[in-house]
Structures are given as C-alpha cells and as structure tokens.
Amino acid sequence: MKEHFKILIIGGGNAGLSVASQLISKKSNLNIGIIEPSQKHYYQPAWTLVGAGIYDINKTVRNEKNYIPKNSTWIIDAVTEFMPSENKVLCKSGKEISYDYLVVSPGIQLDWDKIKSLKETLGKNNVSSNYLFEFAPKTWGFIQNFKGGTDVFTNPPTPIKCGGAPHKIMYLACDYWKTKGILDKCDVHYVSGGAGIFGVPEYAETLKEVLKKFEIITHFNSNVISINGDTKKIVYETQATDETIKQNLSTLDAYCYTIAPHDPNAETKKVSLKFDLCHAVPPQSAPDFVKKSPLADSNSPYGFVEVDKYTLQHSRFPNVFALGDCTNAPCSKTGAAIRKQAPVVVANILSVLKQQKPTASYDGYSACPIPTQYGKLMLAEFDYDNKPKMTFPFDQAKPRWTMWKLKTKILPWLYWNKILKGTV
Numbered sequence: 001m002k003e004h005f006k007i008l009i010i011g012g013g014n015a016g017l018s019v020a021s022q023l024i025s026k027k028s029n030l031n032i033g034i035i036e037p038s039q040k041h042y043y044q045p046a047w048t049l050v051g052a053g054i055y056d057i058n059k060t061v062r063n064e065k066n067y068i069p070k071n072s073t074w075i076i077d078a079v080t081e082f083m084p085s086e087n088k089v090l091c092k093s094g095k096e097i098s099y100d101y102l103v104v105s106p107g108i109q110l111d112w113d114k115i116k117s118l119k120e121t122l123g124k125n126n127v128s129s130n131y132l133f134e135f136a137p138k139t140w141g142f143i144q145n146f147k148g149g150t151d152v153f154t155n156p157p158t159p160i161k162c163g164g165a166p167h168k169i170m171y172l173a174c175d176y177w178k179t180k181g182i183l184d185k186c187d188v189h190y191v192s193g194g195a196g197i198f199g200v201p202e203y204a205e206t207l208k209e210v211l212k213k214f215e216i217i218t219h220f221n222s223n224v225i226s227i228n229g230d231t232k233k234i235v236y237e238t239q240a241t242d243e244t245i246k247q248n249l250s251t252l253d254a255y256c257y258t259i260a261p262h263d264p265n266a267e268t269k270k271v272s273l274k275f276d277l278c279h280a281v282p283p284q285s286a287p288d289f290v291k292k293s294p295l296a297d298s299n300s301p302y303g304f305v306e307v308d309k310y311t312l313q314h315s316r317f318p319n320v321f322a323l324g325d326c327t328n329a330p331c332s333k334t335g336a337a338i339r340k341q342a343p344v345v346v347a348n349i350l351s352v353l354k355q356q357k358p359t360a361s362y363d364g365y366s367a368c369p370i371p372t373q374y375g376k377l378m379l380a381e382f383d384y385d386n387k388p389k390m391t392f393p394f395d396q397a398k399p400r401w402t403m404w405k406l407k408t409k410i411l412p413w414l415y416w417n418k419i420l421k422g423t424v
C-alpha cells in the first residue's frame, strides 16, 4: 500500500514533534505524517538528575500518542531507507511512503559496540551510563553505595548528544561523596576525547575551578576502547607524551585542568586504568539507515545529514530539511538547540511551499545546563562561534541556585507542556 504526505517527518522525538506542532499551529490544513516506531517518548535531559538521585525516572517517560499533534498522522513504523531522488522512504514493514517535503529528525545512534566489553557489563560491576533509560537509576545506586576507590567518567571523541552530560554527573557524584565525607577516599578521573573541559573559554574557567575543587584528574584527547567490568579495567588510546600520561596517572598531581598537548603525528599508546566505579558514555554517530543513505554527509565519518548550517535545508535535496541530533550542523547537540532550530525549519518550509527562498537562519545557539554541585548550576549558552549568548541579565558563568531550579523544575515542565506542543 502506498501513502503520500505533503510533509513527512522522520522521528517523533524532541525535534520531530516540535516541528510538527509548530507547522500545524501556523497552517492547520497541511497533510503531515510522522513516522515514529516508539510508543514511548522520553525526556532525556532529566536522566542526569536521575543518575544523581534527585529525579524519578518514571517522570521522564510518557506515551507518544498523547503528544502527536492533532491534524497529523502517526505512522508506527521505522524508516529503513531514504530514496530522495524519488521523494519516498521505505519502512521496516515494507511500506513505501512518498512526500513533497521531508523533515529528517531520527536523533543520534549510541555505538556501544565501539567500546569493547562495555555492553556486557553495563548495569553491573559498578559500571553504568545515564545515556539509557534503564541504566540512569543504576548510576545513582552505584554512586550512593560507593565507599571510596578509583572512579572513572568517560567522554568519547565523537560528537554526542549533550556534550556536558559526561561531566555533569561527575560533579554531582563528587559533591555527594564530599557531603558523605568520603571524597578524600576517592580518586576521580575524567577520560575524555575532547581537548579541554569545555569549548567556550568563559564557561571553561568556571569548570576548571570545579575540577580543582574536587581534585579531578583529567585525561584529554583520550579515546576509551575497552571497559571491562570483570577485571575492573578501562583502556584508552592517547597520543599524549609519556610525561603527560605519568602526570595524569599520578593521584598526587592536581593539575587537573591542564589541556594535554596533542600531536596528531605522535605515536598512539594504550593506557590502562583500574577502576572501582565507572560512568561510561558511548561513541555516537548518525543512525545506520541515515549513514548509508544519499542524505548523509560523505565527508564525515559519522554520516550525519548534510544540511546548510543556517537554513537547515539539505545541501543537495532542496525539499529535504533536517534538525536535531542527526545533522552535520556544527552545533552542540541538545534540546536547547532544537528550540531555536525548529522555528527556522518551520519558517523555511513555509517559504518553500510558497515557492520562496528559505531565508530564516539558525545561528548555532545551544545551551548546556551544568550542575557544579547539588543546588548550583551554570547555564552555558553559546553559538556557532563558541561565543556566550546569555539569556539572563546576569553572569551565567557563575553557578546559581536559580539556574538549578530552572533545570530541575521549569525546563521539564516547559518540555512536556510547551516545547512539544510548539508553543515555545
């Protein structure tokens, strides 16, 4: 059976539903189809709070059907193939669905298999990850029951959703252990594929102080390749000098905020670290069906959808737009970014529907709410140029209780009641 929609949206997550709701509120007679396989919708930004023991995991999931906008059609299926030259997609059920305009928003893929032994040990042996609904509560269990030892928090070298999530949980864990009086028995390591703690210098300064306060040892430009829960050993690859590695491995050295010198021509070494507790974040890339499709950016190993970073229109297929975690726009992949991307995609689709040029432009805005301890949060907001774009009339690089309240109370409410309904 063949179906056709004026606008077909792939993925009914944060991005897909925001665009669908906003399009309908602007033009209610559009024939919109949303292909989304999941009966459940997740508010992922709260998983960090679940991992820190201050948010109920059950409050992060709701029924998708309650958020599909009226006047749109939900197709409960998964896309397996894009055929943009023929303006159609193929679904898992075998159904072909055609469109006039396509919005691509199926999120990002978690590549657990890229870290050897991780999948087998997740949720056991004090190894967890806030990146999955079922494991975020386990993170809290492990943090709460920890009695001291070596803690490793990992961050992959690939683009990921919420670049702050790998270290947010680390600060909260350290603060919890400090309050419990065991932080001095903890040897905390941050093993990251990034070159520093944060890309925006104004916010990085604050985080460097937090790293120093908790005496966290950082290993930058490091690629974790194996996490074994049975042997309690993590292995990472690095091109850092022997001296830097030695310095980083020394628990006595608190030069935690040094950015490791990186020489791309240097020899790659494997370093192993014993751990007692590990919070792991997997490498990420575009979903495989996007990666292998004509929509993918062939210059990128991650296979993200190739868009104009300002208009979010596909670079080669003008009736295709993409937003959210699946695109190659060089912004930070967050729900906050989607809040600014969705109106741009909507305005540009409405323009092309009228045979006009897409002129609405996205400036790369993203936000990362980083809790630096329980009750204090730094709301980092920035754009494509890594320039701060602060919303509030105060210095947002300073962690504040009001921003903590924003993250823990106001943003979840806004998400379910306004953002998904297209009214913010």
Ligand SMILES: Cc1cc2nc3c(=O)[nH]c(=O)nc-3n(C[C@H](O)[C@H](O)[C@H](O)COP(=O)(O)OP(=O)(O)OC[C@H]3O[C@@H](n4cnc5c(N)ncnc54)[C@H](O)[C@@H]3O)c2cc1C
Binding pocket: 010, 011, 012, 013, 014, 015, 016, 035, 036, 037, 038, 043, 044, 045, 046, 047, 048, 077, 078, 079, 080, 105, 106, 107, 108, 130, 131, 161, 162, 165, 287, 289, 323, 324, 325, 326, 333, 334, 335, 336, 337, 338, 367, 368, 369
């Ligand atoms: C631990 C964690 C903490 C985070 N913290 C924050 C934060 O503090 N602030 C913030 O702004 N953001 C945060 N984020 C990021 C935020 O959740 C994502 O950026 C956002 O959800 C991306 O929206 P999306 O629509 O692109 O993808 P998603 O919301 O993931 O939705 C993608 C949808 O596509 C569907 N789909 C998948 N495959 C197919 C297919 N084949 N066919 C059709 N549909 C498909 C999926 O079922 C899903 O519903 C966090 C994420 C995590 C995991």
